[in-house]
Amino acid sequence: MNHTLAVTQLSSIANEARLAIFRLLVQAGVNGLAAGSISEKLSIPNSTLSFHLKELSHAGLINAQQQSRYIYYSANYETMNSLLAYLTENCCAGEQDCCTTTICNTQNEE
Amino acid sequence: MNHTLAVTQLSSIANEARLAIFRLLVQAGVNGLAAGSISEKLSIPNSTLSFHLKELSHAGLINAQQQSRYIYYSANYETMNSLLAYLTENCCAGEQDCCTTTICNTQNEE
DNA sequence: GACACATTTCTATATTTATGGAAATATAGA
């Protein structure tokens, strides 16, 4: 993970619409959802959605796959995990108990 | 965790300077660092740093604690973990093996 | 080729955000 990339990825989800899109796709699993389906579920106009999907896609947080007339978008879990790992890297100055969740402690072990 | 708050928190770290500040504090541990020390380590002018610290602080990702003439800033690990949990909530549509890292699988169990 | 459907690009406008010097404020010690 590289600093500039992390900023790009965070910027891409630091937006109400895009965070909703991303979380929807994270929950949708590997098959993802077609653009029209996302537009409908989140009530986002097509052109606006397209703009946001491009942002997320460009950041590498989602993947696009054409299937017939539809384009299926899905979360890129590897990218997501790399980003989360970058945020928590070497956390807590080595103190094992400064943060209690699994997420944080796991990162300490790297 | 609430959607708007998550966007605010992500926005606060979706910036080159603020991400560097946040990661520095995450790694610094519970005692944190004084503003001047952060300014020096990251070569950020005081006024600019102050602006960024306010953003991070307002988002709840860092805490400030005055100690004599110094103000110590430290990462708020609870907030950080809540944010990461929000991102990965109910991930992968229940497929246990769609993502392999601890971070993601852990969230599935909630 | 004509048509319907899915998605993207173009465009203009509105809004938000970042920067850092200078001045102001706060704290502490002599």
Added chain:
DNA sequence: TCTATATTTCCATAAATATAGAAATGTGTC
């Protein structure tokens, strides 16, 4: 109270970002 140090606020300017209608592009079916 005078002085040094630490940090913040003020300010103007510059730059980046979000929005959605209309037109364009791509894809499949008859």
